[in-house]
Amino acid sequence: MSLVTIIDYGAGNLHSAAKAFERMADGLGGIGIEVTSDPERVRLADRIMLPGVGAFADCKAGLDAVAGMVEVLEERVIRGGVPFLGVCVGMQLMASEGREKVVTPGLGWIPGAVEKIAPSDPALKIPHMGWNTISITRPHPLFAGIPDGPDGLHAYFVHSYHLVTESADTLLATTDYGGQVTACVGRDNMFGTQFHPEKSQALGLRLIENFLRWTP
Amino acid sequence: MSLKTRLIPCLDVMGGRVVKGVQFVDLRDAGDPVEAAIAYDAAGADELTFLDITASHEGRDTIFDVVARTAEHCFMPVTVGGGVRSIEDIRKLLLAGADKVAINSAAVNDPDFISRAADKFGNQCIVVSVDAKQRLDQRVGGDNRSEWEIFTHGGRKASGLDAVEFAVAMVERGAGELLVTSMDRDGTKSGFDLKLTRAISDAVEVPVIASGGVGSLQDLVDGVKEGHASAVLAASIFHFGTFTLPQAKAYMRDHGVAVRMDGVA
Numbered sequence: 090m091s092l093v094t095i096i097d098y099g100a101g102n103l104h105s106a107a108k109a110f111e112r113m114a115d116g117l118g119g120i121g122i123e124v125t126s127d128p129e130r131v132r133l134a135d136r137i138m139l140p141g142v143g144a145f146a147d148c149k150a151g152l153d154a155v156a157g158m159v160e161v162l163e164e165r166v167i168r169g170g171v172p173f174l175g176v177c178v179g180m181q182l183m184a185s186e187g188r189e190k191v192v193t194p195g196l197g198w199i200p201g202a203v204e205k206i207a208p209s210d211p212a213l214k215i216p217h218m219g220w221n222t223i224s225i226t227r228p229h230p231l232f233a234g235i236p237d238g239p240d241g242l243h244a245y246f247v248h249s250y251h252l253v254t255e256s257a258d259t260l261l262a263t264t265d266y267g268g269q270v271t272a273c274v275g276r277d278n279m280f281g282t283q284f285h286p287e288k289s290q291a292l293g294l295r296l297i298e299n300f301l302r303w304t305p
Numbered sequence: 306m307s308l309k310t311r312l313i314p315c316l317d318v319m320g321g322r323v324v325k326g327v328q329f330v331d332l333r334d335a336g337d338p339v340e341a342a343i344a345y346d347a348a349g350a351d352e353l354t355f356l357d358i359t360a361s362h363e364g365r366d367t368i369f370d371v372v373a374r375t376a377e378h379c380f381m382p383v384t385v386g387g388g389v390r391s392i393e394d395i396r397k398l399l400l401a402g403a404d405k406v407a408i409n410s411a412a413v414n415d416p417d418f419i420s421r422a423a424d425k426f427g428n429q430c431i432v433v434s435v436d437a438k439q440r441l442d443q444r445v446g447g448d449n450r451s452e453w454e455i456f457t458h459g460g461r462k463a464s465g466l467d468a469v470e471f472a473v474a475m476v477e478r479g480a481g482e483l484l485v486t487s488m489d490r491d492g493t494k495s496g497f498d499l500k501l502t503r504a505i506s507d508a509v510e511v512p513v514i515a516s517g518g519v520g521s522l523q524d525l526v527d528g529v530k531e532g533h534a535s536a537v538l539a540a541s542i543f544h545f546g547t548f549t550l551p552q553a554k555a556y557m558r559d560h561g562v563a564v565r566m567d568g569v570a
Contacts, residue, residue, distance in 0.1 A: 104400060108376055214535055216512070219311050221307055221309065222307050245382060288382050288404065293380060294380060
């Protein structure tokens with residue numbers, strides 16, 4: 090039985106994330122999904138998912154407040170090569186720093202900063218909320234079976250900030266909202282989505298299934 | 306830009322069953338909310354909204370079970386409104402599986418509650434329900450006031466607050482979205498109050514969901530094009546089978562509104 094831990098640090102809709110992961114794990118078999126705030130459980134995990142909603146600084150403070158969690162994440166994801174999926178602010182935390190209201194250091198896994206989206210059309214609402222298509226900029230196993238482009242499937246976004254990567258190599262997919270907005274980032278064994286796969290119906294469930302199958 | 310206009314079926318729930326009020330008074334029972342949610346999910350709904358219409362004055366524990374069972378089956382955003390009065394209410398709904406909560410009376414009675422809720426859970430999950438009615442006396446309150454007044458308790462209680470001013474204040478306090486309902490139009494099938502929707506949408510940066518009064522598919526298009534809404538919400542026309550969600554989406558698409566057709570056509 091392989092173990093997938095969804096990290097509970099007081100930020101994120103864990104119920105819906107857990108339900109979506111359980112749905113896809115049931116189809117694959119032999120995978121247990123566990124929501125936990127215990128770093129020792131995360132240490133044992135075969136895959137790790139980091140959710141997050143709200144403000145960058147609050148989420149980082151929440152993660153830091155769980156004693157030993159950041160250390161275990163560094164140990165398992167950076168040194169252990171465990172497949173990692175960050176979602177929404179959980180993805181943004183992978184950046185070098187957040188620039189939402191105050192400058193806050195991130196985990197520093199994906200060089201870049203989290204900045205406010207600035208649509209070229211001032212009539213466009215902020216937050217960017219709702220369903221949008223994605224454009225895959227670099228092929229990745231987590232995109233298997235997911236049609237992109239204007240006629241592709243849609244992902245559910247709700248955010249006012251996005252991760253601007255320093256390198257084009259770590260930008261995996263974008264979406265368009267009065268300009269290019271980061272949709273997915275990643276390198277090696279880590280992947281992050283600005284949108285919510287657990288709320289993105291067909292696209293999201295497929296991406297979660299791909300994550301559960303992924304052997305980076 | 307390729308962000309799509311959201312089509313949101315709304316399920317009014319009382320005692321764990323779906324009802325739809327005509328002007329919030331004449332209620333008809335129209336089914337099990339979870340069954341309806343699953344059907345709407347399969348038909349291409351972009352989000353779901355549950356309004357617990359008993360909540361302001363009766364027990365409401367049934368809604369937690371409805372939300373939890375829905376979250377087992379529906380992998381799209383779910384908003385729950387009705388009787389949300391405390392940080393603890395919000396926490397329980399989010400834990401049950403809701404993504405957003407819609408707050409009405411508590412926002413009117415204690416605007417600081419919206420600030421606290423947004424700080425605690427993030428703006429993205431705080432929807433303020435702007436329930437507005439046309440003023441009977443347009444002159445009341447002076448020239449700077451809009452034509453609409455805020456009501457609470459399902460449209461039964463006037464607040465004296467100006468609707469547009471209230472909407473702007475709620476966004477300043479952290480509302481991530483506004484659900485704008487014309488209490489004059491709700492249940493009448495005569496179309497959204499487009500002037501109201503537009504006045505509020507143009508006054509705030511956040512998305513506005515138009516609600517109250519949809520009777521035809523053209524009403525949905527008008528809500529977006531004339532009302533400047535980012536999303537349109539309807540209950541009766543879907544609920545009683547007047548139109549299906551795919552019909553509505555196809556109509557919107559054919560009339561120049563970008564909608565998500567995943568799994569629909």
